[in-house]
Amino acid sequence: MCLTRKSRLTDIRKQVLKTVWSSHTPIGAYDILSRLNARGGKAAPMAVYRALDFLMENGLVHRIASLNAFVGCAHPGEHHAGQFLICRDCGNVAELDNADVKRALAKAVTARGFTIDSEVIEISGRCPHCREHTP
Amino acid sequence: MCLTRKSRLTDIRKQVLKTVWSSHTPIGAYDILSRLNARGGKAAPMAVYRALDFLMENGLVHRIASLNAFVGCAHPGEHHAGQFLICRDCGNVAELDNADVKRALAKAVTARGFTIDSEVIEISGRCPHCREHTP
DNA sequence: TCAGGAATGTTATGTTATAACATTTCACTC
DNA sequence: GAGTGAAATGTTATAACATAACATTCCTGA
Numbered sequence: 001m002c003l004t005r006k007s008r009l010t011d012i013r014k015q016v017l018k019t020v021w022s023s024h025t026p027i028g029a030y031d032i033l034s035r036l037n038a039r040g041g042k043a044a045p046m047a048v049y050r051a052l053d054f055l056m057e058n059g060l061v062h063r064i065a066s067l068n069a070f071v072g073c074a075h076p077g078e079h080h081a082g083q084f085l086i087c088r089d090c091g092n093v094a095e096l097d098n099a100d101v102k103r104a105l106a107k108a109v110t111a112r113g114f115t116i117d118s119e120v121i122e123i124s125g126r127c128p129h130c131r132e133h134t135p
Numbered sequence: 136m137c138l139t140r141k142s143r144l145t146d147i148r149k150q151v152l153k154t155v156w157s158s159h160t161p162i163g164a165y166d167i168l169s170r171l172n173a174r175g176g177k178a179a180p181m182a183v184y185r186a187l188d189f190l191m192e193n194g195l196v197h198r199i200a201s202l203n204a205f206v207g208c209a210h211p212g213e214h215h216a217g218q219f220l221i222c223r224d225c226g227n228v229a230e231l232d233n234a235d236v237k238r239a240l241a242k243a244v245t246a247r248g249f250t251i252d253s254e255v256i257e258i259s260g261r262c263p264h265c266r267e268h269t270p
Numbered sequence: 271t272c273a274g275g276a277a278t279g280t281t282a283t284g285t286t287a288t289a290a291c292a293t294t295t296c297a298c299t300c
Numbered sequence: 301g302a303g304t305g306a307a308a309t310g311t312t313a314t315a316a317c318a319t320a321a322c323a324t325t326c327c328t329g330a
Contacts, residue, residue: 068318116258123253
């Protein structure tokens with residue numbers, strides 16, 4: 001784990017991280033909670049949200065605002081502001097980090113005199129697999 | 136009102152639309168509800184959400200997913216998938232519709248074999264005015 | 271070993287959104 | 301102008317998401 005940067009990957013944080021990764025699609029905080037408690041645990045929502053905050057700060061997990069749900073980061077440790085492609089059929093999420101998009105966006109935004117703190121770019125559509133296999 | 140396209144701008148829808156527009160910043164559904172009910176009304180959340188759904192379908196209002204809130208559309212009647220610039224200080228939102236951004240995004244997305252149904256592009260940052268007037 | 275901050279536990283509550291079903295309203299036809 | 305069917309609204313309840321506030325435990329380093 002890339003957490004030699006003095007942040008502590010404690011047990012609950014690790015459990016939440018595993019749970020997020022074990023889901024193929026974005027998972028809600030309360031779904032994470034259910035899975036943690038499935039074998040007798042008794043964690044509270046706060047614990048999950050705190051772990052998620054930590055994991056997001058450390059670039060291990062992303063929040064999908066349009067779904068109120070969370071996914072594991074495909075490229076932990078890298079810059080961090082990607083674009084997410086969400087398949088409306090299978091729910092899978094692909095993470096992009098396209099330079100042209102970022103450049104065009106940065107240009108358009110600064111042309112309006114804004115500075116950028118953070119970006120939410122979430123595209124809903126259909127993935128290649130689902131387009132092929134369903135009408 | 137541009138609703139000669141056979142959709143009915145009923146009273147509650149008009150009230151919700153006015154309320155959204157009367158707010159300078161994105162406003163939550165329950166805040167809309169409070170304002171509607173401020174002078175004795177007794178509307179329920181459903182009424183507001185239904186009105187908002189209608190207004191969004193008709194391109195009069197946008198939802199800001201990262202804030203769970205709503206803003207009036209700056210260019211009703213036009214295409215519809217913009218980019219939103221949200222000032223973290225004053226809360227104001229500017230709506231963009233930048234062709235380069237859309238082009239770059241469409242290219243990146245289709246390169247992955249995805250098709251686009253809808254886009255959520257929300258940039259948080261600081262507006263020119265706030266940058267000038269606060270440290 | 272003990273002091274202080276970080277992390278977690280605990281309880282309660284706030285906020286956002288929808289389900290499900292009943293009733294009313296409206297435009298249209300006869 | 302009465303009937304009818306779809307659209308809109310009303311109503312009640314609850315689901316789903318998120319945080320506040322304060323107590324306790326745990327880890328680390330002096």
